[in-house]
Amino acid sequence: MKDNKRVKKERKWWDKLAPNYDRHVEKNWKIYPSLLDKICEDIETGSTVLDVATGTGSVALKIARRVKQVYAVDISASMVKEAEKKMHEKEIGNVKFSVQDAYSLPFDDGTFDTVVCKNALHNMVKPTKALSEIKRVLKPGGRLIATITGIGESRRFKLMMTIYRFFTAFPAFHKLNLEEAADMIEKSGFTVVKREIIKHPEDTLPLIYIVAERRSNEPYS
Ligand SMILES: C[S@@+](CC[C@H](N)C(=O)[O-])C[C@H]1O[C@@H](n2cnc3c(N)ncnc32)[C@H](O)[C@@H]1O
DSSP: OOOOHHHHHHHHHHHHHGGGHHHHHHHHOTTHHHHHHHHHHTSOTTOEEEEETOTTTHHHHHHTTTSSEEEEEESOHHHHHHHHHHHHHTTOOSEEEEEOOTTSOOSOTTOEEEEEEESOGGGSSOHHHHHHHHHHHEEEEEEEEEEEEOGGGOHHHHHHHHHHHHHHOOOOOOOOOHHHHHHHHHHTTEEEEEEEEEOOTTOSSOEEEEEEEEOTTSOOO
């Protein structure tokens, strides 16, 4: 992986947070347990799945026993270390974690039935580059399941995130709403088949939930 400025920008914050990431999520995202169930429902049993920007592996480890094989990648080595620790504790054998950049995935064209990217596209400087790679590694007609924090759903959320970012350097590079997120995914070679806003009453921010199919007539790259 080319260790350039962009990679450092995307990785730094998460490397530091990794040991406390699961506690951070438990506090701020009450929706996650039901979200993981929802993602499971949209993945076919026995399929081959890639989890892009896996973090500490919540999706990969949740779906592992239902699918054939999971590959899970993240740009932060500390996140991947935490994910692997949990995989060993749970004695799961069909997940392969590795440190990779979503902009350059080490998989052949058309490898996966489904790619999941949970809550990470807005944390990437150029999400369309990751989407182009996701499209390349998906089989024609394969599915992308993406969730994105819905910062652009209101002016209040946008302002809150600007202030939060100013004080914490939190890497939220994009403040998208549902339509903008769906449009970005459509323009990247997908047909959106499901789009909705989901929110737990105790969470501050909503989540954008999108399921999209890789258009069969799209070239791999
Ligand atoms: C908000 S966390 C989400 C983690 C996990 N998907 C979850 O839902 O718990 C965002 C993740 O995106 C990862 N990330 C950011 N840029 C990336 C890139 N270019 N390639 C791979 N992972 C990236 C970060 O390291 C971080 O783990």
